Amino acid sequence: xxxxxxxxxxxxxxxxxxxxxxxxxxxxxxxxxxxxxxxxxxxxxxxxxxxxxxxxxxxxxxxxxxxxxxxxxxxxxxxxxxxxxxxxxxxxxxxxxxxxxxxxxxxxxxxxxxxxxxxxxxxxxxxxxxxxxxxxxxxxxxxxxxxxxxxxxxxxxxxxxxxxxxxxxxxxxxxxxxxxxxxxxxxxxxxxxxxxxxxxxxxxxxxxxxxxxxxxxxxxxxxxxxxxxxxxxxxxxxxxxxxxxxxxxxxxxxxxxxxxxxxxxxxxxxxxxxxxxxxxxxxxxxxxxxxxxxxxxxxxxxxxxxxxxxxxxxxxxxxxxxxxxxxxxxxxxxxxxxxxxxxxxxxxxxxxxxxxxxxxxxxxxxxxxxxxxxxxxxxxxxxxxxxxxxxxxxxxxxxxxxxxxxxxxxxxxxxxxxxxxxxxxxxxxxxxxxxxxxxxxxxxxxxxxxxxxxxxxxxxxxxxxxxxxxxxxxxxxxxxxxxxxxxxxxxx
Amino acid sequence: xxxxxxxxxxxxxxxxxxxxxxxxxxxxxxxxxxxxxxxxxxxxxxxxxxxxxxxxxxxxxxxxxxxxxxxxxxxxxxxxxxxxxxxxxxxxxxxxxxxxxxxxxxxxxxxxxxxxxxxxxxxxxxxxxxxxxxxxxxxxxxxxxxxxxxxxxxxxxxxxxxxxxxxxxxxxxxxxxxxxxxxxxxxxxxxxxxxxxxxxxxxxxxxxxxxxxxxxxxxxxxxxxxxxxxxxxxxxxxxxxxxxxxxxxxxxxxxxxxxxxxxxxxxxxxxxxxxxxxxxxxxxxxxxxxxxxxxxxxxxxxxxxxxxxxxxxxxxxxxxxxxxxxxxxxxxxxxxxxxxxxxxxxxxxxxxxxxxxxxxxxxxxxxxxxxxxxxxxxxxxxxxxxxxxxxxxxxxxxxxxxxxxxxxxxxxxxxxxxxxxxxxxxxxxxxxxxxxxxxxxxxxxxxxxxxxxxxxxxxxxxxxxxxxxxxxxxxxxxxxxxxxxxxxxxxx
Numbered sequence: 001x002x003x004x005x006x007x008x009x010x011x012x013x014x015x016x017x018x019x020x021x022x023x024x025x026x027x028x029x030x031x032x033x034x035x036x037x038x039x040x041x042x043x044x045x046x047x048x049x050x051x052x053x054x055x056x057x058x059x060x061x062x063x064x065x066x067x068x069x070x071x072x073x074x075x076x077x078x079x080x081x082x083x084x085x086x087x088x089x090x091x092x093x094x095x096x097x098x099x100x101x102x103x104x105x106x107x108x109x110x111x112x113x114x115x116x117x118x119x120x121x122x123x124x125x126x127x128x129x130x131x132x133x134x135x136x137x138x139x140x141x142x143x144x145x146x147x148x149x150x151x152x153x154x155x156x157x158x159x160x161x162x163x164x165x166x167x168x169x170x171x172x173x174x175x176x177x178x179x180x181x182x183x184x185x186x187x188x189x190x191x192x193x194x195x196x197x198x199x200x201x202x203x204x205x206x207x208x209x210x211x212x213x214x215x216x217x218x219x220x221x222x223x224x225x226x227x228x229x230x231x232x233x234x235x236x237x238x239x240x241x242x243x244x245x246x247x248x249x250x251x252x253x254x255x256x257x258x259x260x261x262x263x264x265x266x267x268x269x270x271x272x273x274x275x276x277x278x279x280x281x282x283x284x285x286x287x288x289x290x291x292x293x294x295x296x297x298x299x300x301x302x303x304x305x306x307x308x309x310x311x312x313x314x315x316x317x318x319x320x321x322x323x324x325x326x327x328x329x330x331x332x333x334x335x336x337x338x339x340x341x342x343x344x345x346x347x348x349x350x351x352x353x354x355x356x357x358x359x360x361x362x363x364x365x366x367x368x369x370x371x372x373x374x375x376x377x378x379x380x381x382x383x384x385x386x387x388x389x390x391x392x393x394x395x396x397x398x399x400x401x402x403x404x405x406x407x408x409x410x411x412x413x414x415x416x417x418x419x420x421x422x423x424x425x426x427x428x429x430x431x432x433x434x435x436x437x438x439x440x441x442x443x444x445x446x447x448x449x450x451x452x453x454x455x456x457x458x459x460x461x462x463x464x465x466x467x468x469x470x471x472x473x474x475x476x477x478x479x480x481x482x483x484x485x486x487x488x489x490x491x492x
Numbered sequence: 493x494x495x496x497x498x499x500x501x502x503x504x505x506x507x508x509x510x511x512x513x514x515x516x517x518x519x520x521x522x523x524x525x526x527x528x529x530x531x532x533x534x535x536x537x538x539x540x541x542x543x544x545x546x547x548x549x550x551x552x553x554x555x556x557x558x559x560x561x562x563x564x565x566x567x568x569x570x571x572x573x574x575x576x577x578x579x580x581x582x583x584x585x586x587x588x589x590x591x592x593x594x595x596x597x598x599x600x601x602x603x604x605x606x607x608x609x610x611x612x613x614x615x616x617x618x619x620x621x622x623x624x625x626x627x628x629x630x631x632x633x634x635x636x637x638x639x640x641x642x643x644x645x646x647x648x649x650x651x652x653x654x655x656x657x658x659x660x661x662x663x664x665x666x667x668x669x670x671x672x673x674x675x676x677x678x679x680x681x682x683x684x685x686x687x688x689x690x691x692x693x694x695x696x697x698x699x700x701x702x703x704x705x706x707x708x709x710x711x712x713x714x715x716x717x718x719x720x721x722x723x724x725x726x727x728x729x730x731x732x733x734x735x736x737x738x739x740x741x742x743x744x745x746x747x748x749x750x751x752x753x754x755x756x757x758x759x760x761x762x763x764x765x766x767x768x769x770x771x772x773x774x775x776x777x778x779x780x781x782x783x784x785x786x787x788x789x790x791x792x793x794x795x796x797x798x799x800x801x802x803x804x805x806x807x808x809x810x811x812x813x814x815x816x817x818x819x820x821x822x823x824x825x826x827x828x829x830x831x832x833x834x835x836x837x838x839x840x841x842x843x844x845x846x847x848x849x850x851x852x853x854x855x856x857x858x859x860x861x862x863x864x865x866x867x868x869x870x871x872x873x874x875x876x877x878x879x880x881x882x883x884x885x886x887x888x889x890x891x892x893x894x895x896x897x898x899x900x901x902x903x904x905x906x907x908x909x910x911x912x913x914x915x916x917x918x919x920x921x922x923x924x925x926x927x928x929x930x931x932x933x934x935x936x937x938x939x940x941x942x943x944x945x946x947x948x949x950x951x952x953x954x955x956x957x958x959x960x961x962x963x964x965x966x967x968x969x970x971x972x973x974x975x976x977x978x979x980x981x982x983x984x
Contacts, residue, residue: 047585048625048854050578051609056622059574059633066575078913080890080920082551083558087542087654088580088611088638108602109611112642117543119580119601130548133540141551146580150604162579174923178902182923189913304903306910362540398572410670411796418798421570421681428572428632431666431674 053151053161059395061386068194068381069144069166075190076142076168079182084141086126088148089117098125098361100323105149119148123167124358124373131171131369132362138172138369144378160379169373171359177294180328180354181301183374187332187350188311190376196384198335199349201311202266204318205295206325206353209263211288212316215281216258218251225249230263230319234331234348238264266315269299273314298328320353327354328372350376394448399491400427401444401470405456407434412455416465416483423484425491444470451490453483545643545653551887556877557870560686561636561658564868567682568634568660571674576633578618580640581609590617590853592815597641611640615659616816616850616865623663623861624854630664630861636870652871661865663851669786672820672846673793675866679824679842680803682868688876690827691841693803694758696810697787698817698845701755703780704808707773708750710743717741722755722811726823726840730756758807761791765806790820812845819846820864842868886940891983892919893936893962897948899926904947908957908975915976917983936962943979 050056057065095106095118107119120126123143131139144166151161168186170179184201191199209230213223229244238260245256262282265272273296282288295314302312320329332350352374360368400420402413410433420427428449430440437454444452454466454475465483468475478486542548549557587598587610599611612618615635623631636658643653660678662671676693683691701722705715721736730752737748754774757764765788774780787806794804812821824842827835844866852860892912894905902925912919920941922932929946936944946958946967957975960967970978 047583048621048856049583050625051581051583051607054579054581056579056626057577058626059576059631062575062577065577077889078916078918080888080918082887083554084551085549085554085557087546087548088640089543089546089654091541091543108604110600110602112600114642115543129540133542134548134550139551148580150606162581170923172923175902175925178906178923178925185910185913301906304906304910306914364540395574396572397569410667414670414793414796418677418796421677422798424570426570426572431662431664431670433667433670 051161055160060393061382063393063395064382064385064389065164065378068378068385071193072166072190072376072378073142073144075186075193078189079140079168079186081140081142081168084127084130084139084143085145086120086123086130086143088146089119090126090129092116092118094129094362095121095125098324098358102149105151107148107150120145121149122147123165123375124169124355127167127169127171128358128371129362131359131371136171136369140168140170140172142166142168163379164382166376166378167373168376169371171369171371173370177298177301177328180372181298181305181307183352183372184298184302184312184330185305185307187330187374187376188307191332191349194381194385196334196349196381198337199311199332200313200335201330201332201350202313202315202318203269203295203298203328203330204315205291205328207291207294207327208288208316209319211282211285211291212259212262214287215285216262217255218259222249222251224323226251226259227319228321230259230317231321233263233317233319234333263316266313266317268309269295269312269314272316273299294328320351322355324355324358325353326356329353330374347380348377349380350374392448396426396428396447396449398426398428398447398449399451400425400487401440401449401452402427402429403437403440403444403452403454404435405437405454405459409455409457409460410434412460416453416455419484420487423488425484425487441468441470444468451487453487543653547652552885553874553878555885555887556874556881557656560870560873560877563685564658564682564870565634565636567678567685570681571632571660571678573632573634573660576619576622576631576635577637578612578615578622578635580638581611582618582621584608584610586621586854587613587617590816590850594641597643599640599642612637613641614639615657615867616661616847619659619661619663620850620863621854623851623863628663628861630666632660632662632664634658634660655871656874658868658870659865660868661863663861663863665862669790669793669820672864673790673797673799675844675864676790676794676804676822677797677799679822679866679868680799683824683841686873686877688826688841688873690829690835691803691824692805692827692835693822693824693842694805694807694810695761695787695790695820695822696807697783697820699783699786699819700780700808701811703774703777703783704751704754706779707777708754709747710751714741714743716815718743718751719811720813722751722809723813725755725809725811726825755808758805758809760801761787761804761806764808765791786820812843814847816847816850817845818848821845822866839872840869841872842866884940888918888920888939888941890918890920890939890941891943892917892979893932893941893944894919894921895929895932895936895944895946896927897929897946897951901947901949901952902926904952908945908947911976912979915980917976917979933960933962936960943982945975 089109092108096103099106099121106121109117123145127143144164146162147165148162168183170182184203187201209227210223213226218226226245226249229241229249232241232244242256242260245251245259246253265275273292276282276292318329318331320331330351330353331348334347334349336344338344354370354372356370357368359371360366402416402420404410404413413429417427417429441452449470452468452470454468459465463480464477465480466475467478467486581601584600588595591598591613598613601609615637619635636656638654639657640654660675662674676695679693701719702715705718710718718737718741721733721741724733724736734748734752737743737751738745757767765784768774768784810821810823812823822844823840826839826841830836846864848862849860851863852858894908894912896902896905905921909919909921933944942962944960944962946960951957955972956969957972958967959970959978
């Protein structure tokens with residue numbers, strides 16, 4: 001499930017940086033035009049650019065993207081998830097009234113006659129529409145696709161307007177906290193597998209927030225907007241949030257202070273549970289009490305599932321932006337250790353929660369399908385891994401390069417290639433009829449192709465080929481008839 | 493490279509049919525709402541639909557899509573291709589003037605302030621824009637992504653407005669026909685690997701068509717529109733095409749008849765080459781003669797690469813719609829055998845050709861990057877495989893289901909699950925605290941999960957679990973401590 005807060009961070013990557021990685025231009029066969037690394041400009045013509053907030057993915061970037069997504073998909077599949085896809089655009093009506101004030105960021109299509117359409121803003125609303133339309137009452141699915149937001153880059157630097165979401169959701173009427181705990185387990189597994197550093201999953205419950213507002217005396221109709229103010233606590237100090245509550249949202253200073261005291265509580269689940277249980281205010285309110293019981297069950301399941309205690313925190317100030325959450329909410333943040341080892345959150349990397357009433361907004365009979373899900377901020381992950389990778393990433397899987405030492409041997413090269421392809425070996429050659437040997441071998445090194453088969457007239461006469469280990473530059477002569485079995489043995 | 497003619501067929505699939513496959517609704521855990529198979533309607537609300545010409549992909553359809561794309565990608569990688577991606581929309585200017593009269597099918601975005609954008613119509617124009625913008629002079633890449641066309645379903649039934657293209661292109665200044673032959677080899681490999689039936693790859697050369705027009709006396713400025721008429725020969729009889737040439741394009745009947753005689757020639761490459769060589773008209777024109785020499789070289793390389801003679805035909809009536817082709821053109825058609833074994837083409841499944849001047853349209857200094865490529869009509873492939881698959885396709889990869897025989901054992905289930913996940917085993921359980929055993933086992937059979945681990949109080953006391961082979965329904969008792977090694981052995 002994709003939602004606002006996670007996405008605020010998800011698309012916070014260095015747009016230009018990615019473009020500056022050089023695509024592995026094939027210099028051997030180049031036509032003399034130097035390969036320029038930047039794709040952010042192209043000369044005199046105004047049209048030679050990509051739309052604002054978007055980017056091309058070079059082969060290097062695609063290699064990273066593929067590897068990150070494969071890791072995540074493996075985890076989704078380990079938990080038995082199915083895969084679905086929905087159209088990139090929806091009827092505008094489907095999106096209307098689902099995103100609050102962020103609706104202004106939706107891309108609309110031009111009215112060219114026919115239906116009025118908009119590009120999808122996240123994957124959660126299309127998922128809810130899909131469930132209602134297909135009358136699906138239970139499914140565990142993932143969905144990896146691009147979403148579109150007309151964010152204003154002047155205000156929010158470095159954000160993308162087209163970016164990936166990577167969602168996993170469990171829909172269905174089930175027993176409390178079993179699907180919710182599995183989502184948290186999944187976040188832990190994925191972040192461990194991606195190896196992008198220390199993280200912590202903050203967890204809270206909307207019922208606890210509602211109960212706190214209740215016992216602090218916030219009027220019911222202000223619950224959601226006060227929740228929005230609390231949501232800002234991850235970026236703003238309490239004083240600012242307090243001012244907003246008082247000056248913009250119209251709370252009395254007393255109520256705001258009460259809220260501040262109650263929600264600025266976080267720590268190890270067992271410690272926070274113990275602290276809350278000793279708070280008579282908190283325990284006397286049925287809503288907070290019930291929310292706490294839910295959290296106890298959630299943490300019990302998390303523990304049984306093997307979630308590390310250090311991976312999670314119970315954080316009463318976590319609010320999440322979107323209105324549609326109805327239960328557990330969570331957000332994973334990357335941690336940076338300052339001097340003395342103090343943990344500092346450096347940005348959200350995943351988030352989600354329970355939303356039990358969104359499907360009912362689409363169902364003609366208002367039937368609800370309870371849902372819980374998580375969205376992984378993969379753009380951020382791509383960006384972290386791109387910045388970190390010092391060694392050159394392979395962009396092809398070529399195993400063997402067929403090279404010629406003399407002119408005019410293109411036909412022999414093609415025959416060998418054909419045999420290699422026919423044996424399932426990934427193989428390339430130069431598309432020049434008479435390429436220079438040095439350039440062919442340089443290409444192999446640059447593209448990290450492990451083996452080169454080199455033929456010359458001498459080899460042809462003797463019925464042999466030279467097999468070159470590209471990394472060590474060692475060469476050996478082998479009978480041409482043994483080439484396939486020998487290569488298969490080396491490659492296995 | 494995606495182009496018009498291939499795509500005419502590519503999105504010609506049975507839109508509704510796909511939707512009628514039932515998504516594997518998890519009945520065990522359903523909330524009592526019956527799962528309806530159709531997603532083409534949803535009740536009283538007008539908004540509960542997907543946009544015209546689009547569809548959701550159910551888990552069943554995604555399983556087919558993933559398997560088809562994996563087969564194709566494997567082939568692309570065997571030929572050393574890199575992967576790229578571009579944004580779903582482009583500046584409108586980028587697309588303007590590239591698609592002739594089909595430009596009216598482009599989806600425009602609403603002007604919400606800022607740039608004027610359109611959804612991509614194919615992957616070829618964005619590729620050319622990418623090459624020019626990134627100053628890449630040589631690359632061998634594939635690109636698999638959705639494209640958008642406001643086709644009128646009333647006129648062209650069953651077509652999609654959102655559909656996949658699956659393109660492979662080789663860009664760079666190389667020696668003649670080496671990249672071109674590899675594209676044809678690739679089409680043969682992919683169609684063989686997909687096992688969707690008999691096919692034939694028709695091949696022609698734009699230079700031959702141009703030369704024929706020249707020697708038949710067509711005025712130079714009419715070349716492209718007469719080429720468009722010839723392109724219709726795959727669907728219309730010669731008489732209709734002749735009428736169009738005369739009545740709409742203004743050719744004289746004599747010239748039209750001459751063209752008809754020259755281009756209605758097709759067959760085995762060697763036969764056609766011999767026939768053309770004995771045609772003094774044809775051999776006296778430098779353009780046709782040169783085109784024929786190119787085709788001879790192409791077929792020689794195809795043969796050396798192991799392309800079957802029966803897979804290809806030299807067909808002078810193949811024209812391809814798009815203006816931008818400058819050399820070899822090809823189109824693969826599926827063949828149906830009538831009575832007596834006569835071959836009848838039943839629709840295009842792949843197509844492409846050489847386009848040496850498209851990149852120059854974007855380059856500020858008009859520098860060209862010669863390109864040749866092919867687009868696989870994957871929507872058609874999805875559709876063929878969907879219609880053919882009788883047995884139920886697995887939509888998850890779950891290896892083990894953890895079931896309980898009595899109530900109240902959810903914690904034990906979760907502990908076992910956690911061990912399985914920790915060992916990399918794909919495992920699921922019911923999200924109900926006390927599910928019925930029969931329903932759990934039925935779910936395993938329905939979802940084709942190979943193994944079930946069943947625990948009851950008796951097993952727990954004895955420190956064992958029951959391991960059930962779901963297909964044979966055989967059960968055996970094994971020590972709980974041996975569960976992981978035994979499962980790993982069974983699953984390997």
